[in-house]
Amino acid sequence: MSKPLLVVVDDEPDIAAFVGDVGEYVGFDVVTTNSSRKFQQACLSTPPAAIFMDIVMPYIDGIELIGWLSEQKISTPIIIMSGYDGYIGMTELLGEKQGLTIVGTLTKPFRIDDIEPLLLKIIGQKK
8 A cells, every 4th residue: 555645845954854754753755846847847747645835935935835636626635834834824714715624724834743733634543
């Protein structure tokens, strides 16, 4: 049986890698990217079981990606992260209004103990 796919997008490579490592630990196959365009390609090529996304990124930001995910009718559970706390609530509300499933939000910096329960919730396991 194959593992569920987690797609992580963050313009900070270390954070994307950190989230990816936690995702692998809890049982996901993981694709990490620092590019919004590569994120879009990854979501279209293999529908992910979960998305972990930053909001503030160059070129196409997380708010624009929320709109794109809605347009593509991607119903994947989403976890939103940002170093800018003020953007999180607005992005979460926007995603929910557009019919997306936002399962959690995190403000950077965060720890493994913050990420793990959200990812386990998505794959239906209990810690």
